[in-house]
Amino acid sequence: MRHNKQIKDQVAALMREGKTPLLELAREYGVSTNTLRTWLKDSEARSRAQSSAKRVATALSREKYTSASQRQRLLMHALEQSPATIIVTDAEGKIVYANPKFVETTGYAVSEAVGQNPRLLKSGETSPEAYQQLWKTITAGKEWRGTFHNRRKDGSLYWERASISPVFDAAGKIANYMAVKEDISEYMAAEAARRSTADSFHAVFATLPFAVLVIDATGRIKLANSAAAKLLSISTLVGERIDSLNLRWLDENGVALPADGHPFQKIIQGKSQGKELNMRLGLVPPTGGTRWLKMMARALRLADTESLATLLVLDEAEAN
16 A cells, blocks of 8 residues: 555654554554654654744744845745745735745635735635634744645645744734645545545444454454454453453363464464364353354464464354
């Protein structure tokens, strides 16, 4: 799967938060941990570039526009070449500067934008409350960050991630507002597609009439559907170790299997003939009674790990 820049930045942000294990991210996005580290490095480089553009824009807003200094020319050149959309408004919110990326993104010429309020981009998709909060934040001298669903001159909609900050004059009063914005339409479309795919998968997975579990090399259940919870008479399975569920397993002769004798262990330890096992097993759940099952166990490899995991499919079978 090819991942665009916005998805890479989102994953990098999750990595910086440190709340999601690296292996879990690698599995979710189908890449290695080394690839994730590369995404993080690239994202940080882009962030530094955007911060630099922001500093340049802030410095420019402090300059006198009539100045013909070399400093102004250098600052203007940096803004004109910025990969981010940059807008500078006066204290009343009227646009006094927009860079070429603004023109490319919105379809409006600079001459059409100057003197206008950024509201000319409104699509009606952003609530009035969001704009009120934005204005309240920046007039209080603070930075606002968020997203807009805006409308281009040709009527098409697009998503922007924006950072809007006040710029103060020498007396400490707000003289300008500066917005540094990035078109994230591709990212939002990719996220919508990913969510749709995930929702479809989970909908199908949840309604399968037979039990499905994915068990990692440590015996921990990584995935289980509702049929598995019903079959095993245990409401919460994901995250639990299968050997801690108070389940007793029987071979086809009704003899109890030892803790390390379950077929999924043979798969993980590479002791099965081939990568798939099919057999008949007995199960005694915590609620009691023996259930006879048809079992299929197949080896699979989770993303970014050298250890085998097991796909376990269980269905009701006739009693002996």
